[in-house]
Amino acid sequence: MTGGTLAPAPRRGTTATAEAPGAPIAPSFGAFVAAAAADGRLVVQPRMGFSDPAAMRTGLERTRAAAATTVGTLTIDSYTRVGDASAARASLAEGIQLNGYPIATHSAALTRELLSGLSGPSFPVQVRHGSSRPEAIIRALAAAGLDATEGGPVSYCLPYGRTPLAESVENWARGCELLASLVPEPRTPHVETFGGCMLGQLCPPGLLVALSLLEGLFFVRHGIRSVSLSYAQQTDPVQDEEAVRALRRLAAEFLPPEVDRHVVLYTYMGVFPRTAHGATRLLEASARIAVRAGAHRLIVKTAAEAHRIPTVDENVRALETAASTAVLTERPPGGAGPDRPEGPHGSDSEVYAEARALVEAVLDLDGDPGRALRTAFARGHLDVPFCLHPDNAGRSRSFVDDRGRLRWSDAGRMPVAPSLVAGARSALTSDGLLSALHGVAGRFDDGLDGPDTP
Numbered sequence: 001m002t003g004g005t006l007a008p009a010p011r012r013g014t015t016a017t018a019e020a021p022g023a024p025i026a027p028s029f030g031a032f033v034a035a036a037a038a039d040g041r042l043v044v045q046p047r048m049g050f051s052d053p054a055a056m057r058t059g060l061e062r063t064r065a066a067a068a069t070t071v072g073t074l075t076i077d078s079y080t081r082v083g084d085a086s087a088a089r090a091s092l093a094e095g096i097q098l099n100g101y102p103i104a105t106h107s108a109a110l111t112r113e114l115l116s117g118l119s120g121p122s123f124p125v126q127v128r129h130g131s132s133r134p135e136a137i138i139r140a141l142a143a144a145g146l147d148a149t150e151g152g153p154v155s156y157c158l159p160y161g162r163t164p165l166a167e168s169v170e171n172w173a174r175g176c177e178l179l180a181s182l183v184p185e186p187r188t189p190h191v192e193t194f195g196g197c198m199l200g201q202l203c204p205p206g207l208l209v210a211l212s213l214l215e216g217l218f219f220v221r222h223g224i225r226s227v228s229l230s231y232a233q234q235t236d237p238v239q240d241e242e243a244v245r246a247l248r249r250l251a252a253e254f255l256p257p258e259v260d261r262h263v264v265l266y267t268y269m270g271v272f273p274r275t276a277h278g279a280t281r282l283l284e285a286s287a288r289i290a291v292r293a294g295a296h297r298l299i300v301k302t303a304a305e306a307h308r309i310p311t312v313d314e315n316v317r318a319l320e321t322a323a324s325t326a327v328l329t330e331r332p333p334g335g336a337g338p339d340r341p342e343g344p345h346g347s348d349s350e351v352y353a354e355a356r357a358l359v360e361a362v363l364d365l366d367g368d369p370g371r372a373l374r375t376a377f378a379r380g381h382l383d384v385p386f387c388l389h390p391d392n393a394g395r396s397r398s399f400v401d402d403r404g405r406l407r408w409s410d411a412g413r414m415p416v417a418p419s420l421v422a423g424a425r426s427a428l429t430s431d432g433l434l435s436a437l438h439g440v441a442g443r444f445d446d447g448l449d450g451p452d453t454p
Contacts, residue, residue: 028188029124029148030226030260037296041069042326044298046315049075049100053114056101059312064123066316068323072125075100081131103127104136108143115144124148132157132168134175142182150192152215154373158389159199165377165391169370173222180223188226191219192264196230198384201270202436204398204406205234205243206354213250213359218369226260233268233286235440236404239351244293246352250359262296265289271441272305278445279303283318287325292332298322354416361415380413399426400436
């Protein structure tokens with residue numbers, strides 16, 4: 001941290017639609033997204049975090065001023081994520097730049113100063129972190145006047161380390177209850193599940209949708225009344241649209257009606273195209289999926305993702321590219337409401353049927369979502385492919401079929417219909433796994449992505 005006072009925020013330009021005349025004033029993160037959706041605008045959001053408060057403020061200012069409907073991000077550094085406050089303090093004292101904003105090390109007064117004149121009803125800011133021990137982060141964000149974060153007991157445990165799942169469940173239960181108690185009315189605390197993004201790629205959408213909904217139910221059980229349900233773009237746009245619609249439909253069926261909710265789509269999180277044109281096309285494809293399937297928020301990636309950490313300018317270009325693509329994308333006739341049939345001719349899609357079977361099987365194990373999640377993983381009723389965490393059964397495997405859709409070659413002990421499991425003939429070899437991991441990047445780099453309409 002450098003000394004001195006942070007500069008005041010500039011006024012937003014006329015292109016910053018969240019400040020347009022007559023824009024609804026929203027008291028919280030979820031309400032802001034709902035107001036934008038009601039006005040037909042997709043909310044776009046960067047991944048962004050700097051350890052220096054002045055640099056972090058500049059990033060937020062530029063995000064706020066982008067020609068798009070945006071929300072801000074404070075992405076937390078790795079030391080803070082794992083609870084190593086002493087290492088974070090030592091790095092700051094030595095002038096070492098961290099890979100995110102150390103919100104639990106910087107004082108609450110400093111973070112409030114950073115956010116002053118920026119964060120508010122027309123520009124909410126979310127704290128993103130990756131921690132299976134979120135309590136210190138939640139205390140710090142609430143002390144700084146923020147009310148939105150993301151993660152989950154499974155999604156911020158299995159992919160990121162060896163914290164026992166039972167411990168993560170307890171940590172996240174306390175964290176949710178803490179956030180609910182620390183955020184004063186009329187603001188509404190908001191938590192986004194990372195469950196739809198497990199491992200970034202090669203996880204069939206039915207499991208992603210189920211995990212996302214189950215973590216959302218967990219948040220509600222522990223006092224959160226505004227949630228977002230995530231899904232990460234995968235290998236096939238038609239299957240992705242089915243997944244987003246399935247997630248919206250299941251949320252309507254399982255979450256209490258009074259709970260505020262929306263779906264957030266992540267631009268592809270796997271190996272990214274190396275060319276600027278390939279990366280841009282992939283980002284544009286994710287924006288079209290979000291609009292057509294009814295997601296209300298999009299987490300973007302930039303053209304620099306395959307090479308290095310993107311600059312603020314590159315993040316802003318990605319935000320504006322996604323927003324302009326969304327404006328030009330035709331919405332489906334009759335809207336994309338949660339009760340819209342998922343499959344052809346009004347039938348349930350494979351994604352919906354698989355996700356619902358998984359959700360029901362887990363909830364049948366225990367009335368408490370946290371205990372149900374622990375039991376489901378212990379019995380292999382939930383099993384993330386290619387995940388090496390000790391509490392994951394590790395029996396499931398996936399592959400990309402000839403149409404580009406993600407499918408199961410082995411579902412382990414999960415309650416997946418036999419008709420949806422291809423069997424050993426489709427199991428990935430090491431060469432096949434590498435090909436699958438690089439398939440999306442290669443297709444977009446080579447201009448072979450083709451039409452992405454259903």
